[in-house]
Each structure stands twice: as structure tokens, then as C-alpha cells.
Amino acid sequence: xxxxxxxxxxxxxxxxxxxxxxxxxxxxxxxxxxxxxxxxxxxxxxxxxxxxxxxxxxxxxxxxxxxxxxxxxxxxxxxxxxxxxxxxxxxxxxxxxxxxxxxxxxxxxxxxxxxxxxxxxxxxxxxxxxxxxxxxxxxxxxxxxxxxxxxxxxxxxxxxxxxxxxxxxxxxxxxxxxxxxxxxxxxxxxxxxxxxxxx
Amino acid sequence: xxxxxxxxxxxxxxxxxxxxxxxxxxxxxxxxxxxxxxxxxxxxxxxxxxxxxxxxxxxxxxxxxxxxxxxxxxxxxxxxxxxxxxxxxxxxxxxxxxxxxxxxxxxxxxxxxxxxxxxxxxxxxxxxxxxxxxxxxxxxxxxxxxxxxxxxxxxxxxxxxxxxxxxxxxxxxxxxxxxxxxxxxxxxxxxxxxxxxxxxxxxxxxxxxxxxxxxxxxxxxxxxxxxxxxxxxxxxxxxxxxxxxxxxxxx
Numbered sequence: 001x002x003x004x005x006x007x008x009x010x011x012x013x014x015x016x017x018x019x020x021x022x023x024x025x026x027x028x029x030x031x032x033x034x035x036x037x038x039x040x041x042x043x044x045x046x047x048x049x050x051x052x053x054x055x056x057x058x059x060x061x062x063x064x065x066x067x068x069x070x071x072x073x074x075x076x077x078x079x080x081x082x083x084x085x086x087x088x089x090x091x092x093x094x095x096x097x098x099x100x101x102x103x104x105x106x107x108x109x110x111x112x113x114x115x116x117x118x119x120x121x122x123x124x125x126x127x128x129x130x131x132x133x134x135x136x137x138x139x140x141x142x143x144x145x146x147x148x149x150x151x152x153x154x155x156x157x158x159x160x161x162x163x164x165x166x167x168x169x170x171x172x173x174x175x176x177x178x179x180x181x182x183x184x185x186x187x188x189x190x191x192x193x194x195x196x197x198x199x
Numbered sequence: 200x201x202x203x204x205x206x207x208x209x210x211x212x213x214x215x216x217x218x219x220x221x222x223x224x225x226x227x228x229x230x231x232x233x234x235x236x237x238x239x240x241x242x243x244x245x246x247x248x249x250x251x252x253x254x255x256x257x258x259x260x261x262x263x264x265x266x267x268x269x270x271x272x273x274x275x276x277x278x279x280x281x282x283x284x285x286x287x288x289x290x291x292x293x294x295x296x297x298x299x300x301x302x303x304x305x306x307x308x309x310x311x312x313x314x315x316x317x318x319x320x321x322x323x324x325x326x327x328x329x330x331x332x333x334x335x336x337x338x339x340x341x342x343x344x345x346x347x348x349x350x351x352x353x354x355x356x357x358x359x360x361x362x363x364x365x366x367x368x369x370x371x372x373x374x375x376x377x378x379x380x381x382x383x384x385x386x387x388x389x390x391x392x393x394x395x396x397x398x399x400x401x402x403x404x405x406x407x408x409x410x411x412x413x414x415x416x417x418x419x420x421x422x423x424x425x426x427x428x429x430x431x432x433x434x435x436x437x438x439x440x441x442x443x444x445x446x447x448x449x450x
Contacts, residue, residue, distance in 0.1 A: 042442070133312040136446050140311030143265045147443035 032159040037089040039152040046145040064125035078108040098183040225255035232332035255290040268300040278302040278439025285439040298447035306444040314446035323450040
């Protein structure tokens, strides 16, 4: 009887404390979580945009450089793999899943880089207006991906810091116990540099 | 706190202050060209609300031009906050790099491909010949032409501006009216407190305070609203952001 009473009192004290401190960052954790999720949606959108450009690019290159079959199939396969991995916002806390996504996208970046490097050998292709437009769109998309990733990394950093520091840690342990820190999304440099082609 | 963290991320790069529509920190644009450019950019903003800013920098601080342009765009907050309709033409003569950075709201009009074409055809050949003023002028002309063909951007403008203004007034009105009411209230009370005033009130002369306060109140009111109009003359970013749209090139 006394045990339940004291537990009830503790619960009430918690509620009272919650009401008292509701101004002190009570909303920070959900707000920052939503922000990070929104940034993640941006990241995924930009990757999707890149994937959407690829069929056109492959078709254009094929018209001029049929013999580069290996490079072209590598791009098509990498695209298929990358688009098959989608990460739900709730899966962002799973580092394994995030790593899978990142690896697949990096592989596609590599394949695309090789395709663009190979296309340097075809003067007709290089001067094709359609190819030039696609190339600039692809460049633009790569840059948007870089910006979206940077924004996401920053949002996750802020969210993770809030979970581990005062006063956020109080709310994290008291109320938002199910909130786990999100997986770090490492900014790999090899995603941006065109891989070397050896002859 | 968010703003503070965002600032610390930018702190590694140094940016020139947004002193006008043409920020020539590298000092490569002739003064006459600068004046005509400024007028052109002002006309564009007056007509369509689009903030197009030309910037030249001495150094990119070791960053690539894409990162630098994006951070600079976000620091200056070009374009309106809701519409994100800003454009930045950034020239780095030392690194021989140029970039058109497009705000979120204009990505559909000034696409990556069009930005690239403007750089390749209008800007880079003139820069190669050392004609920075001419290259920037032609680039700005092409950007303005591209942006001006989007009629939807033009039509929505007046409505949004009216909305914005009423919002400002709604906020400022109580700020001005409350002190007036307090002033009137306290002056009535003070007058009531003095023995003579009691007689005045009894004679029905208390209304005297209202005509006195009205012209004073209305003059403040007029002053403040004209003040909010004149703030448009001093140039500053409108709170817009960019997600890396546009294109870059070198010469």
C-alpha cells in the first residue's frame, strides 16, 4: 500500500516537474527529430532525382558509344540497386541500414563517374547538346546531394547533441526513452571525386 | 541555439558584407558598369521581387566554389523567405571560377542547364579575354531575361506584398497604440488627482484630452508606416535559402 502510494507520489512529482519545466526545452527533442527527418527526406529526394536522370543519360551515351557496354551496364545495375534501397524515416536510427544505403549510392556515384570519364573519348558525344544538358543537370544534382547531405549531417548532429546534453538528457531519459540517436551519415569524399580510369 | 550552431559551421569561411546588389570585393568591375548593373538588378527586384546579387571575392578560402556560393547565399539570405527567389552570381577571379547559385524557388525557371549555358556562352569567353565587367553584364542580362519570362512570378507579387504589409501593421499597431492609451489614461488620472481638475471633469471638459492626443497619435502612426516603406531602400537579404541549384564553370 505504501509502496504504491509512494510510486503514485513519484509519478505525480514527475508530472508536476514536467509542467513546471515545459518551457525548458521540453519540445526540443521532437522538434529536432522532425527537422532531421525532413532533411533526410531532402537527401533521398536528391538521390532519387539523380536516379531519374540516369535512363536518359544512358540512352544518349548508348547512341554514340555502344562498345562501352561494361560501363553502361555497371551504371544500370548500380542504379537498380541504389533505387531498391529506401530508408524510412523511422529506420534512421539503424546504422547498418544507413550504411547499406550509402554504399549503394556511392557505388552508383562511382559507376557514373566512370561513364562520364569514358564519354570524354567520344568527341561527337561530348558536343551533343542533349548530353551537355544532361551533364549539367547531373552536376547540379550531385551538388544538391552534397548540400542536402551537409544539412542532414548538421541536423543529426544537433539532434544527437540534444539527446546527450543538459537539459535535453533529462527529457530523453524521462519521457523520450524511445528516441535513439540517429546514425551518423559520414561525408565521404570519394562520392564527389571522379574515380581514376586506368588504361 | 540553432542559429549559433549554424554560424559555427560557416565560421571557417570569411564572407564580404552584403553592402549592395553588386559586392565587388575583388575589385574587378569598372565603376560605370557597377552603376548600370545596380540599376538593372534594382529594376528586376522592383518588378518581380527577385533578388539577384553579383559578388566577386578575392579568395574562396580553399573551399570549392559550390560550397562557398551556397554558404554565402545562406549567409546573405537572398530572396524572400517564403518564395526563396534569390540568385547569386559569384565570381572568384583568383581561382578562375564562376557560379550561378539559384534559390529553391527559382530552380524551375533558371535551371541547372540554362545556368550552365549562360556561363559557357555569355560569361566565360569574356572572362577569358580579361573583360570581367562585360562578362558579368552579359551574364546578368541573360539571367534577367530568363527570369522575366516566367509570368507567374510577376502576377503573384502585389498580393503577397499587401499581405506582408498588413502583417507588419498588425504587429506594430498595438506597439504604438498601447503607449498612447497608457499616456491618455495616466494623464487623465493625474488631472483628476489635482483639485482643480476635478472641477474640469465635472464641467464636462474631460473630452479635452481626446483631441489633444489624436493629432499626436496620428502623427506617430504616419511616421512609423513611412519608416517601414523606406526600409526597402536599404538593401538586405529577405530570408531566402538555396539548396545548391545552379551551375558553375571556369575559364
